[in-house]
Amino acid sequence: MMDYWWILFPMAAFAFAGWTQWLNYRRQKALLDVVRTYADKGQEPPREILDALAGNAPGVGSTRQEVRQGTAAHYWSLVGLFGALCAGFAWASWGGRLDGGTGALSIVALVMGAVCLWSLICAVVLQVRGKRG
Incomplete structure (x- = not known):
């Protein structure tokens, strides 16, 4: 059993990637809910929200942006x-x-x-x- 200790590293990488994707999904879903609220009111959402949805906003996901x-x-x-x-x-x-x-x-x-x-x-x-x- 101790011969396969190294498998923990790829398993941790997969778990981290899954966690990151889940957090990104939640962020995108929340942004879409905001856009949907603007659409229900018949208004255009602010450019910052659309940029954040596209991943171009400086404040949202700034490490990924940098x-x-x-x-x-x-x-x-x-x-x-x-x-x-x-x-x-x-x-x-x-x-x-x-x-x-x-x-x-x-x-x-x-x-x-x-x-x-x-x-x-x-x-x-x-x-x-x-x-x-």
């Missing part, structure tokens, strides 16, 4: 995340302390390092492209 996919900030955050994961798995695999000498954690560290490198390249390219344009 680090939007496809931006340099998004990839820089991935560099930090996967760099830390690579370092952690490399440390855990060093000397075969945690994986019993199988090298499985070394492979995970290698994959995390590759994703970190890919994120770094994307971040630098988008950073340079953003400064030119």
Whole structure:
């Protein structure tokens, strides 16, 4: 049973993703209720509400707005995340302390390092492209 302790990590990621999606659903539903109230009165809803519904409002989901996919900030955050994961798995695999000498954690560290490198390249390219344009 203790051989499968690592399954907790993907299960936690799935649970977190589900929780985030549920919260987003609740937020969207509340915004639609507000729009429906305006429509019942025959009024146009304020632009801020429509922007919030589209995900463009500065106050609503501001962390998602600041680090939007496809931006340099998004990839820089991935560099930090996967760099830390690579370092952690490399440390855990060093000397075969945690994986019993199988090298499985070394492979995970290698994959995390590759994703970190890919994120770094994307971040630098988008950073340079953003400064030119």
